[in-house]
Amino acid sequence: MLLEVRDLHVEFRTRDGVAKAVNGVSYGVDAGETLAVLGESGSGKSVTAQAIMGILDMPPGRITGGEILFQGRDLLKLKEEERRKIRGAGMAMIFQDALSALNPVLTVGDQLAEMFTVHRGMSRKDARAEAVELMDRVRIPAAKERVRQYPHQFSGGMRQRIMIAMALALEPALVIADEPTTALDVTVQAQVMELLAELQREYRMGLILITHDLGVVADVADRIAVMYAGRIVESAPVHDIYKAPAHPYTSGLLASIPRLDHKGGELYAIKGLPPNLMHIPPGCAFHPRCPMARDVCRTDVPPLYEVSPTRGSACHYWRECLDGVDG
Numbered sequence: 001m002l003l004e005v006r007d008l009h010v011e012f013r014t015r016d017g018v019a020k021a022v023n024g025v026s027y028g029v030d031a032g033e034t035l036a037v038l039g040e041s042g043s044g045k046s047v048t049a050q051a052i053m054g055i056l057d058m059p060p061g062r063i064t065g066g067e068i069l070f071q072g073r074d075l076l077k078l079k080e081e082e083r084r085k086i087r088g089a090g091m092a093m094i095f096q097d098a099l100s101a102l103n104p105v106l107t108v109g110d111q112l113a114e115m116f117t118v119h120r121g122m123s124r125k126d127a128r129a130e131a132v133e134l135m136d137r138v139r140i141p142a143a144k145e146r147v148r149q150y151p152h153q154f155s156g157g158m159r160q161r162i163m164i165a166m167a168l169a170l171e172p173a174l175v176i177a178d179e180p181t182t183a184l185d186v187t188v189q190a191q192v193m194e195l196l197a198e199l200q201r202e203y204r205m206g207l208i209l210i211t212h213d214l215g216v217v218a219d220v221a222d223r224i225a226v227m228y229a230g231r232i233v234e235s236a237p238v239h240d241i242y243k244a245p246a247h248p249y250t251s252g253l254l255a256s257i258p259r260l261d262h263k264g265g266e267l268y269a270i271k272g273l274p275p276n277l278m279h280i281p282p283g284c285a286f287h288p289r290c291p292m293a294r295d296v297c298r299t300d301v302p303p304l305y306e307v308s309p310t311r312g313s314a315c316h317y318w319r320e321c322l323d324g325v326d327g
């Protein structure tokens, strides 16, 4: 396995108390595979990604347990200098907000070329040529001319393409894309996702796609891990989840996707709010919002039950959920 996260725990110490952001997360991704990590904000999906990349703010963040194995090495045991090397060539991240991730006072060409001069020791001229080629690859029209422009001169979708180009420049084995299309309108969203999926296949990289929107991952993900209150509550091949979810939270996320064939009426929304991570409810953390909750849910934390050899659900009543009984 390219990347394996095992029983990861992350907390944040603040003046008001300890927020338990990640509470025993385990997942893995192989070369050439796309894992979508799904959940509302505060579910721990981005914090887990930051821990993998080694860019977690520590303090206030603290990794209190677990392992992150990348190509067989536990990243948590490496020195910062070794991690920095891996961050350049082994793994890369695509952020949601390209405008703040890119340097506003450097041309996009200079920013792309810097990847090659710094990490590959290329001459400025060769690096510039690589930058143009990369921009072509991510289908930025008139790349030769636009390489001299600044980030603010590009549209949101084009900027996101530049972010993708920067992430892929050194051909990393793993790319983590954190809500890469959230800031874009729907048509551009689809184009950027399509490009990402295409490049992922071409480069055979492992891709972790973090999103709160189940609708955007259907065509690109191989597996889905659904997170809630810092835990994985369902993990399964993408087709299994769309066919029949085995956790009421996943059912709620599926029901909230807008559908073209569903005209009129209100869009479904999961009732209530995600929990305060300083006061995670006892038992199943989802019980205050769950239409299937019973007494045992308020006291007993559900383990990740094995639904099938490739599927797990942290719901005491996953069988009923699979059968479509929703309380």
Ligand code: SF4
Pocket: 247, 248, 249, 284, 285, 286, 287, 290, 291, 292, 293, 294, 297, 302, 314, 315, 316, 317, 318
């Ligand atoms: Fe709902 Fe209970 Fe399942 Fe939690 S364990 S998701 S509260 S039915």
